[in-house]
Amino acid sequence: MDQRNERAMRPWIASYPDGIAWDVKIDTRPVHEQVLAACAKNPLATALDFMGGTTSFGELARKITAFAGALQTQFGVKKGSRVAIMLPNTPFYPIAYYGVLRAGGIVVNCNPLYTVKELSHITANAGADLLITLDLQQIFEKAEQLVQLGHVKSLVVCHFPDALPLPKKILYSIAKRKDLAKLRKSPVRDRIAAFNELIDRKETPSAVVIDPYKDIAVQQYTGGTTGVPKGALLSHANIAANMSQIDQWGCGLFYPPAKVVAVLPFFHIFAMTVCMNVPLCNGTQVVMLPRFELKALLDLFARTKANVLPAVPTLLSAIARAEDPNISAKLASLEVAISGGAALPNEIRANFAKKSKALLAEGYGLTEASPVVCCAALRVPSKPLSIGLPLPGTDIRFVDIDNREVAAIGENGELEVRGPQVMTGYFNNDEANGEAFHDGWLRTGDVGHMDEDGYVFLVDRTKDLIICSGFNVYPRIIEEALMTHEAVEENNVIGVPDEYRGEAPVAYIKLKSGKSVTDTELKLFLADKLNKIEMPREIIFKDALPKTLIGKLSKKELREDYAATKAKKS
Template identity: 65%
Template sequence: MAQTSPGDRRQWESSYPDGIEWSTPLDTRPVHVRLIESCARTPSATALDFLGYKMSYRSLGRQVENLAASLQQQFGVKKGTRVALLLPNTPFYPVAYFAVLMAGGTVVNCNPLYTVPELEHIVGDAGAELLITIDLKQVFPKAEALLEHGTVKSAIVCEFATALPLVKRLMFSAFRRDDLADVDAATTADKLTKLSTLMGQNNKPAPVEIDPLEDIAVQQYTGGTTGTPKGAMLSHANISANMSQLELWGDGLFAPSAKVVAVLPFFHIFAMTVCMNLPLITGCQVIMLPRFELAPFAKLLRRTRPNILPAVPTLIAAIARAKGIGADELQSIEVAISGGAPLSHEVRDEYAKKSSTLLAEGYGLTEASPVVCCAALRNPSKPMSIGLPIPGTDVRFADIDSGEIVEPGADGELQVRGPQVMSGYFGDEEATGETLKDGWLRTGDVGHMDEDGYVFLVDRIKDLIICSGFNVYPRTIEEALAEHEAVEEVTVIGVPDSYRGEAPVAYVKVREGHSPKESELKSYLSDKLNKVEMPREIIFKEELPKTLIGKLSKKELRAEHAEMRDRTREQA
């Protein structure tokens, strides 16, 4: 039977684990309201653990309310005000995130690894007036540049050392002060306010009436085939619904006694929902690291004994191959949830040799807040499937050429409908119309559904490369390389990478009279691209393949690279 409409047949319902119903009503109330309720239910429980510093739910709720009041009273944040967050994983992130929502504002998550031009586009496009950042040297200079260029009017600076336990704070002050920026000496000091001065005021925010269906909680930037980031507008209802869907799907996994590892960055949509929002509204403990490093991560596992590990394939691969992480470190983990990029056979097998942990793969995208499908979190699913559509979510597959809905088993473009799907792209009606058709979100991903409702992905329509869970756009790399005087033509493809899921590879035709080395071009790109965008390799060719109308073609290069990989495997 063709998937002519979701009501005709939701074959995935029959494959749901016992006790989970597709049609269960979902809580779509404002995100911060649910957080404050959680704080009231278990005030003395630990909400956040950061390098041994612990914050209770009572303290979390008070800090959120305090900052929300300051945002309203001192910075004029009201309904619709965009506030950009430029922070690593620290207790400051959830405090700032929920405070912005409580004040009525809209969060604009920013990746601290982005270059200043990338941040200027996102923050400028969103129209953010205020930035919340941190005094670490790796981050603060970018915030200062945004202020100097007039991209934002003012910034709140969180002081990293204040988030550490007392002993670590003293050691950091004594031996690691070089890691901190001198905020007081900044050229934009008159536009800066330290968070510590705001948190001591103990004010209460004015209540803001939120329409969950209409008011935007998060403007999350993503991109398309052009590589230009677009702001996906996610309402309170979108995000709240996705939290409810995942809580149902977990079937009690996200209980107040649970401990969730948050090594994935909160600015990423997957981590925002699975590592921060969901566990905090259900009363779990969120255990954070500011970045992934093997030794601190292994120490965290031994110290805290968490039971839920959200991860991207890169992290799963690192765990599987790490000599310092074994069965003892992983024994407390009940389930590892992999998302953000496809999980390869190789990584699955390597992880299984080290741990009997249930490894569940999920699928989502920014425009769906993000989770659409997920393997069962209590029992194994079909191998290599991204699982089943989660409660309240409809999916279908449409023929790429005709748009007709295809039969189960036939490949087509995955399309999604559900309460977690965005309202549209900020200021881009054309892109919104292309992506949202009759209430269905066109994902650009190609795959199929089997007779039991399990979803399998096989390819992507777009040229988008997903590297370590982050979107990498070939055009960004191509344009940066094309500026080099020795480069005549360039094209970039994504290739399978056992560690990062995918990696960019650049093919270059050199101008006559030049003979650059690969290391020279990579050095040239170092301040133009972030680390995730840096090509894994740069291959020089006398000619690059073109279509009949002279457009550079990627198809032949993908085939050539695949053939090269096959030969390498045979030789090995």
């Protein structure tokens, strides 16, 4: 392909930062092989930091290998066995994750905050007989019920205090022992194996030959906010390719002496790839928090001097709103923050810049793409409000929502993706696979356009699109306008049935503490920012807005709330 044709097909290449090539060679070696190689290269370096307790790369490798051996000998894990992991961010998670892969198994991630009903669907659908979890009572009791319901046969249970440095371990065992499950009294105690005892056996796993392109590494469930979760099948090559793409895009950002903060949960695809796989496979330290608390995060920066923060907009918003007068000093080590998981409002971007000098780059991805598709440059500024450029080796296009023809530059359409990171398909779901792909391209459900320089801009999701009097109304445009009002802290816009217009936008608002505004005042404020069709029919004020389990504002609960309220009135 000559340069003229390539620019026409891939206009983003001309906008790539210096030193990055689109057609770079993509590394598809299985991730567990890469992390064990990194461990062997520098075994004394610190791999994991959890609450001040550290794990070296050498120790990490020994535990991964020993755990893989125990999985094979005690539980019969082999190539293709599905093993569920239900753990918060602790050192146990990467050991379990890489151990399962080394044994030949397939990781099935489970969110510890899911209900037993949701967990039952995932484990039963995947056929995961073994579940690795924690002895914190609020988590263990769900695992216990899964065994009792027959969805899981056996449990490997990690002892939470073992993750802590010695002083904290002693204090926790004394002061917080009521938070720990009493495993010996569990009705499923004969189905439980202790994680540390399996490691202590120091068994050597047998070799497993992996075909990176055919063998599945992770079965990641997605779509729970809009329907029954589907298991996206991510091959070893899919995951490794996305790591390689991100590595190239980072221009050395994820190499020592960098330290990457993992406050996003590893069971989420964004954190699994960007917070764990990419840095650890490069021999870079990962600094963990089990959950997000602003003070704990700021203290972590002050203690570790970490410099890379993958985040979601709600986390960045909390930093932007923080009233700590010393926050800039505490965040002084932060060089790059990467926002993903949801759209980043410009208001949050602007307020974050007042608290930190770090480059704030917005990225975009989805579970089915392992997950990253596009990202703003991580070393130099990108176009404002853009999600950046397609990663190396990634092709994208926008197609007309109605006729599926390729949209022209600047015209809105549904984003479609093609690249080595795109999943092999959904597990046992031919109907969903048929809907997910169009002429070999992955349909994302996201609406936007590309400009003449190849920068990508998203306006909304096709499922969130509001058809109002025959016109397309994008909730994100309304949400962005609302965020510019000084009293608005968060907002979420949904479409509701309307007898005259078919659908109409309704805005839910959470106000900042100490601020007040009426719906009439807000509509006057929006008058020169939105057209008449985009103007919300109603503005509803709430003390809190529902979020998904990784912090995205959720429309599903708002639609249910609106329907329930209307039903009561009728």
